[in-house]
Amino acid sequence: xxxxxxxxxxxxxxxxxxxxxxxxxxxxxxxxxxxxxxxxxxxxxxxxxxxxxxxxxxxxxxxxxxxxxxxxxxxxxxxxxxxxxxxxxxxxxxxxxxxxxxxxxxxxxxxxxxxxxxxxxxxxxxxxxxxxxxxxxxxxxxxxxxxxxxxxxxxxxxxxxxxxxxxxxxxxxxxx
Amino acid sequence: xxxxxxxxxxxxxxxxxxxxxxxxxxxxxxxxxxxxxxxxxxxxxxxxxxxxxxxxxxxxxxxxxxxxxxxxxxxxxxxxxxxxxxxxxxxxxxxxxxxxxxxxxxxxxxxxxxxxxxxxxxxxxxxxxxxxxxxxxxxxxxxxxxxxxxxxxxxxxxxxxxxxxxxxxxxxxxxxx
Numbered sequence: 001x002x003x004x005x006x007x008x009x010x011x012x013x014x015x016x017x018x019x020x021x022x023x024x025x026x027x028x029x030x031x032x033x034x035x036x037x038x039x040x041x042x043x044x045x046x047x048x049x050x051x052x053x054x055x056x057x058x059x060x061x062x063x064x065x066x067x068x069x070x071x072x073x074x075x076x077x078x079x080x081x082x083x084x085x086x087x088x089x090x091x092x093x094x095x096x097x098x099x100x101x102x103x104x105x106x107x108x109x110x111x112x113x114x115x116x117x118x119x120x121x122x123x124x125x126x127x128x129x130x131x132x133x134x135x136x137x138x139x140x141x142x143x144x145x146x147x148x149x150x151x152x153x154x155x156x157x158x159x160x161x162x163x164x165x166x167x168x169x170x171x172x173x174x175x176x
Numbered sequence: 177x178x179x180x181x182x183x184x185x186x187x188x189x190x191x192x193x194x195x196x197x198x199x200x201x202x203x204x205x206x207x208x209x210x211x212x213x214x215x216x217x218x219x220x221x222x223x224x225x226x227x228x229x230x231x232x233x234x235x236x237x238x239x240x241x242x243x244x245x246x247x248x249x250x251x252x253x254x255x256x257x258x259x260x261x262x263x264x265x266x267x268x269x270x271x272x273x274x275x276x277x278x279x280x281x282x283x284x285x286x287x288x289x290x291x292x293x294x295x296x297x298x299x300x301x302x303x304x305x306x307x308x309x310x311x312x313x314x315x316x317x318x319x320x321x322x323x324x325x326x327x328x329x330x331x332x333x334x335x336x337x338x339x340x341x342x343x344x345x346x347x348x349x350x351x352x353x
Contacts, residue, residue, distance in 0.1 A: 014251050066273035070309040077279045 005091050007046035008120075008131055013172035015130075019111070019169045021052055026160035028152070032060045034068070036082075039105060043131065043171055046089045048078045050167075052082040063176050072148035079106045088153075091118045099135060103165075105144040112137045131171040177345050179210040179339075180243035184250035184261035184286075184297070191287040191322035192249035192294075196325055198246060199285070202336040207343045212239055218264050226270040228293065233267040240268060242277035244346035246310070251288045252297035262304065269308045278309035280344035283338055285317035287326065293318025311349075313341055327338065334340075 019150050022035035038056035042049055054076040069076035086101030098112040120133035141147075141163045151160045179201070183193040193211070198207040209308055217232035229237075240246060250261055262297040269275050284301045286294030304314045319325045 025345075066278060070278060071311050072306075072309070075279075077349055090303045151177075169181065 005093050005108075007089050007091060008043070010043055011045075011174040012043040012131055013174045014039075015170045015172050021050070021165075021167050023163050023165050025163045028158055032059075032159075041169060042174070043089070043133070048084065048086040048089065048133070050084045053083060054080050067148075073144075073146045075106055076132070077143075086114075087171060089118075095119065095133065097133065103137070103139065105139075106146065108144045109138070114165075116167075128172055130155075131169075133167070133169045133171065135169075137165055137169040138162050139144060177343055177350070178242065179207055179245045179342065179346075181209045181247045181249065182209070182215065182261070182264075184215075184258045184301075185249065186216045186260060190251070191289070191319075191326065194323065194326060195249045195285060195287045195319060196247065197291070198332065199335060199339060200215055202332060202339055204336075204343050205339050206217075207339075207346075210239070210270045212236065214258055214311055215264055215297050218260070218267060221263050221266040223270075226267075227339055229267060232340070235326065236264060237268055237276050240280065243280070245279070245281040245283070245342050247342065248282065248284045248305075250284065250297045250301050251339050252286065252292070252294035255296050256305065257297050257300045265301075265304050272308070275308055277305060279349070280310050281313070281342055281349065282310040283313045283342040284317070285335065285338070287319035287322040289322050291314075291320050293319065293325070295343055298337040311345055313338065313345070315322050315341070327329045328336070328350065 015036055020035055021039050022033055024031050024033050033101060035058050036052045036056050037058055038053035040051050057065055068074060068131045072091060081120045083104040084101055086099050095118045097116045097118045098159065101112060102109050103112045114135040114137035116135035122132045125128050140159050140161050181196040183196055185236055202227045203209055212304055214235065219230055267310055268277055282305050284298045286298045288294040295316060298316045302312050314321055317335055317338060319331060325331065
């Protein structure tokens with residue numbers, strides 16, 4: 001696979017079969033992961049804009065999905081959407097990516113910096129060009145008002161406050 | 177906007193039922209209180225029956241689902257929540273993911289004949305409602321020395337403020353829907 005450093009021009013949209021948007025957080029002794037099934041993301045002239053539907057959160061338990069949507073966490077009733085809007089994508093020669101942008105969760109907007117890698121193929125099986133973006137950004141969930149926690153009997157808490165958002169996008173050129 | 181009022185006391189002359197009637201008069205314009213009178217019809221919680229709950233439970237769950245906000249007035253028995261109220265909330269909570277209190281604005285108030293105004297029962301009721309996923313106002317209204325305390329003007333002004341916050345929380349949800 002070739003690595004390029006030029007910011008790709010034009011409008012690119014996610015191939016959802018090969019893309020994912022999720023989060024990771026330490027839960028007592030291990031890493032807990034969740035994902036969002038419904039999202040809309042575009043890379044337009046080097047700027048990434050994405051929205052995520054909170055009610056589409058998926059974990060392995062429906063009760064936990066409901067809890068994640070409650071006021072303890074995302075409060076999907078009042079804030080049904082997460083939003084990310086980036087500034088210009090920066091791609092180093094080795095494909096390392098730095099992406100600054102504004103992240104909105106639960107009505108609070110904060111600057112975040114995502115790090116990751118950029119990949120590119122000139123032609124897939126049908127000749128189309130593809131861009132890969134893998135991005136990670138760690139935020140303190142309390143800054144967005146996701147404050148729930150539970151103390152453990154001998155000290156400490158069930159859930160870490162640092163949450164890593166993990167985005168893997170396989171982008172194809174939008175039909176014009 | 178409809179606020180469902182639940183008194184945690186079954187007693188005919190209950191001060192908490194009376195507190196709900198005071199609250200009904202203090203609600204902001206456009207909001208009305210519907211008081212739930214059938215708490216005593218709810219049988220003891222039985223997890224074996226949670227998928228086919230008794231009629232009284234289904235009716236309470238429907239009333240909560242149809243309300244825009246819930247107001248609970250609770251007495252305090254032995255420093256805690258009355259069994260009938262906790263029992264009803266246990267029924268309402270099942271299944272937890274789809275329970276009608278989830279995301280529902282809720283305010284807990286309480287009256288007692290003593291000096292403390294059911295303050296512990298209120299705290300524990302807020303905790304239980306939080307477990308159900310309700311949008312619980314983190315406020316309390318201890319009405320001490322009932323029934324005289326019910327007539328206190330300062331207390332009624334504070335109750336009116338809390339009811340305004342409760343209704344505002346319900347209105348915010350209606351706008352977001």
